[in-house]
Amino acid sequence: MSQLEIKNLNAGIAGQSILKDFSLTVPKGEVHALMGPNGTGKSTLAKVLAGHEDYEVESGSVLMDGEEILGKEPDEVARDGLFLAFQYPLEIPGVSIANFIRAALQARQEDGEKFDAPAYYRRLYEKMNILQIDKKFSARSVNEGFSGGEKKRCEILQMSMLEPSYCVMDETDSGLDIDALKIVANGVNLMRGPDRGILVITHYQRLLDYIVPDKVHVMYEGRIVHSGEKELALELEEKGYDWVRDELATTAS
Amino acid sequence: MSQTDAIDIDREKGNFRFDVKYEYDAGTGLSEETIDYISKAKDEEQWINDFRKRALKVFERLPMPTHWATKDLENIVFENIRYYLSQGQMPSRSWDDVPDEVKETFERLGIPEQERKFLAGVEAQFDSEAAYSRMQDSLEDEGVIFVGSSEGLKKYPHIFKKYFGKVIPTNDNKFSALNSAVFSGGSFIYVPPGVKLKQPLQAYFRINAESFGQFERTLIIADEGAEVTYMEGCTAPKFETSTLHSAVVELVALKGAKIQYITVQNWSNNVFNLVTKRAWAEEGAEVKWIDCNIGSRLTMKYPGVVLKGRKARGEVISIALANDGQHQDTGAKMVHQADDTTSNIISKSISVGKGRSTYRGLVHMPDHLKGCKNNTECDALLINTNSRTDTYPAINVQGNGNSVQHEASVSKVSAEQIFYMMQRGLSEGEAMSLAVNGFVNDLVRQFPMEYSVELKRLIDMEMEGSVG
Ligand SMILES: Nc1ncnc2c1ncn2[C@@H]1O[C@H](COP(=O)(O)OP(=O)(O)OP(=O)(O)O)[C@@H](O)[C@H]1O
Numbered sequence A: 001m002s003q004l005e006i007k008n009l010n011a012g013i014a015g016q017s018i019l020k021d022f023s024l025t026v027p028k029g030e031v032h033a034l035m036g037p038n039g040t041g042k043s044t045l046a047k048v049l050a051g052h053e054d055y056e057v058e059s060g061s062v063l064m065d066g067e068e069i070l071g072k073e074p075d076e077v078a079r080d081g082l083f084l085a086f087q088y089p090l091e092i093p094g095v096s097i098a099n100f101i102r103a104a105l106q107a108r109q110e111d112g113e114k115f116d117a118p119a120y121y122r123r124l125y126e127k128m129n130i131l132q133i134d135k136k137f138s139a140r141s142v143n144e145g146f147s148g149g150e151k152k153r154c155e156i157l158q159m160s161m162l163e164p165s166y167c168v169m170d171e172t173d174s175g176l177d178i179d180a181l182k183i184v185a186n187g188v189n190l191m192r193g194p195d196r197g198i199l200v201i202t203h204y205q206r207l208l209d210y211i212v213p214d215k216v217h218v219m220y221e222g223r224i225v226h227s228g229e230k231e232l233a234l235e236l237e238e239k240g241y242d243w244v245r246d247e248l249a250t251t252a253s
Numbered sequence B: 001m002s003q004t005d006a007i008d009i010d011r012e013k014g015n016f017r018f019d020v021k022y023e024y025d026a027g028t029g030l031s032e033e034t035i036d037y038i039s040k041a042k043d044e045e046q047w048i049n050d051f052r053k054r055a056l057k058v059f060e061r062l063p064m065p066t067h068w069a070t071k072d073l074e075n076i077v078f079e080n081i082r083y084y085l086s087q088g089q090m091p092s093r094s095w096d097d098v099p100d101e102v103k104e105t106f107e108r109l110g111i112p113e114q115e116r117k118f119l120a121g122v123e124a125q126f127d128s129e130a131a132y133s134r135m136q137d138s139l140e141d142e143g144v145i146f147v148g149s150s151e152g153l154k155k156y157p158h159i160f161k162k163y164f165g166k167v168i169p170t171n172d173n174k175f176s177a178l179n180s181a182v183f184s185g186g187s188f189i190y191v192p193p194g195v196k197l198k199q200p201l202q203a204y205f206r207i208n209a210e211s212f213g214q215f216e217r218t219l220i221i222a223d224e225g226a227e228v229t230y231m232e233g234c235t236a237p238k239f240e241t242s243t244l245h246s247a248v249v250e251l252v253a254l255k256g257a258k259i260q261y262i263t264v265q266n267w268s269n270n271v272f273n274l275v276t277k278r279a280w281a282e283e284g285a286e287v288k289w290i291d292c293n294i295g296s297r298l299t300m301k302y303p304g305v306v307l308k309g310r311k312a313r314g315e316v317i318s319i320a321l322a323n324d325g326q327h328q329d330t331g332a333k334m335v336h337q338a339d340d341t342t343s344n345i346i347s348k349s350i351s352v353g354k355g356r357s358t359y360r361g362l363v364h365m366p367d368h369l370k371g372c373k374n375n376t377e378c379d380a381l382l383i384n385t386n387s388r389t390d391t392y393p394a395i396n397v398q399g400n401g402n403s404v405q406h407e408a409s410v411s412k413v414s415a416e417q418i419f420y421m422m423q424r425g426l427s428e429g430e431a432m433s434l435a436v437n438g439f440v441n442d443l444v445r446q447f448p449m450e451y452s453v454e455l456k457r458l459i460d461m462e463m464e465g466s467v468g
C-alpha cells in the first residue's frame, strides 16, 4: 500500500505512443534511480504521473498509496503528495520564491487555518541554509534569471519545504557543478526516510555516488528493460546503451 | 421605513442587493423635466439648473465617440436608464442613523471597519446620494472641507465654483456632458494651505438599483503646499440589464500641493463605466492617479494631468484586468504646459479568456517648452490565446529640449507555467492569480497597504471565477 505503483502504463503525446506497458514500483523508504537514453520517455513518465493534460493515457494505472492518481488534476495529485522536480523549471516573473512556496503551503491548509508566517520563514531559511542558497534568493522571482544550477537547487528547496510522500526528480543533476551536486545530494539524503519514496531520473552514475539508490532501473524505448542494485548504474556507464540494445536483440531473437 | 430583504448573495463580496424604497425617483429617461426634478430634490440654485440644462443640450448634440471607441457604446439605451434615485439628500454623520439596508450594504463591503482602522474621513454613496459622510473632527478644525457635490456648491461656492467644470469642461466629451447634466453625489474636498492629511479620505460608490445611472461629481482642491490622498472604491450587484456609471473627477493641485487619487473599482459585468478624470498641477505640484480597473462590461477612462506650472509632476499608474466579456479601454493623458515638467505613465493590463484591454496614451509637449520629461511604460499580460490587447500611444512632442521615453511589452502566461504552479499544489485559479499578482507586483508595492491587500483579494476572486 505504501508505495507508488505504476502498472502497465501506456501513454503518449500528439498521437505518438511513448510509454509502452511501463511498470515500476517505488515503495516508501526507498530511492530508485531511472536511467535511459535521450527520448526514451523518462520526462514523459514524470509528466504523466503529475497529471499533465497534454499527455494521453491509453491504459494502465498509477496507484499512490493505493489510490489511483491517473485522471486527477495536477494540483490534486500534488496535494496528495507527489512532487516533481522539473528537468526544465519554469520562470514565474514577479512572484518571489518565498511567496510561491508560501502559496503552495497555504493551498494545502484547511479553510480558516492560520498560516504561521514566522515559523514558515524560520523553516525556509533553515532549508536554504542546508542547500547553501543565499537568503536573498527568497525575495527573487521564481527561476527568473537563475542559472541552470540555481534553478535545480530551487526545485529541491521547494521539494524539501513541501515534504511530499513521493518525489520524482527529473535530471536534477544536469547543470549542477560538482560542489552543487554534493550539496543537493545532501539535501535529498536528508529527506530520505521511511515515509518517503524517491525516484531519481538521471543520465549519470556520478549522482548515484552521493544519492545511493536502493534500486536502479534502465529504461529503453518506453519501458524498463533492466532492474538491479546500484552496481547496475556502474555497469551501464561502462558499457553504454549499446549493451542494452544488443541484449534486447538477443532476447528477442 | 423600508423592508430589508437581501437577495442574490453569492461568494462575490459585491454581488448582493437590497430592495429599497426610494423617496426620490426621477423615473426612466432623460429630459429637461428630469433635470428639474433633480434640481428640485436638491433645492439647487438657478445657476446650477442652467448649467445642467446647457449640459443636456451638449450631451444631445455630441455624437457617440464610436469613430475611435468600441461600438459596444451603442448598446447603452439612455431612455431606459434611471437618472436619480435617493432616500434623501442629507448624509448621516453617524452609521446609526443610516437606514438599515444601506448600512448593512456598507458593512458587508467593510467600509465602517476601514474607517475605524485607517481613514481620516468617509463618504458612502448609495445610488445617487451619499448615505453617510464623516470626517475626523480635528480636520474640520483645520479647515478641511469634505462634503458632497450639492452641499459643496451650496455652502462653499466661493471655494468650489471657481474650478467646478473648469478642469473638465462640459463639452470635453459626451459623457462629461451627461455627467454635467445629471450629476449627483461625489466628493467636494478643500484642503487649506499647508495642511497635510496623514490618513486618506475615502469615498465608496455603490450602485444598488437596476437600470440605474450613477453620476457622481468630484472636485478636490489642494491649496498651496497641502497634501491629500483620496481613495475611491465601487461595486454593484449583477443585474440582467446594464448599468451606467459616468463620473467626472476634477483635481486642482495649487503651488507645491500634492494629490494622490486612488481608485479600486470592482464593477460587475454589466456596468458601462465611462469616467472622465483630469487634474491641474500648478508650479511644483504633484498629482498621482493610481487606477485599478477590475470588472465592468466596458471601462473607458484616461486619467490626465495638465502640468500648468514649472516643475509640476504628473503620474498615472494603472492596472486593468479584462476577463471574459469585459473590455478595459484605459490609458493616460499628460499635457505639458510649462518648462521642467515631468510625467510618468505606467500601465499594466491583463487580458484573460476573451477579455480585451486597450491602452490609449497621449503625451503633449509643445515646441516652446524646455526641460520636460515623459516616461511611458505599457505592459500587457495575456492569459490564454483568445485574449486581445491593443496599444495606441499618441506621443506628440516637438522641440529637442525635452525627453520622452516609451516602452511597451506583451507577455503571456503559458500553459506550462500554469502546470508548474499546479504541480506545487495550487489550483488553476490560484496559479493564474499568482501569475497576475506577480505581473503587477512592482506597482502594487507602491500602494497603501490596505489597498494592495484589497487589490490582491479582488484579483484572486476574479481569477478564481475565470476558471471554467
Ligand atoms: N509535446 C510533445 N510533442 C511531441 N513529441 C513530444 C512532446 N514531448 C515529448 N515528445 C517526444 O516524446 C519522446 C520522449 O520524450 P521525453 O522527454 O520523455 O524523453 P526523456 O527520456 O526525458 O529524454 P531526455 O533524456 O533527453 O530528457 C521524445 O521523442 C520526444 O520528442
Ligand SMILES: [Mg+2]
Binding pocket: A042, A043, A044, A087, A170, A171
Ligand atoms: Mg527528460
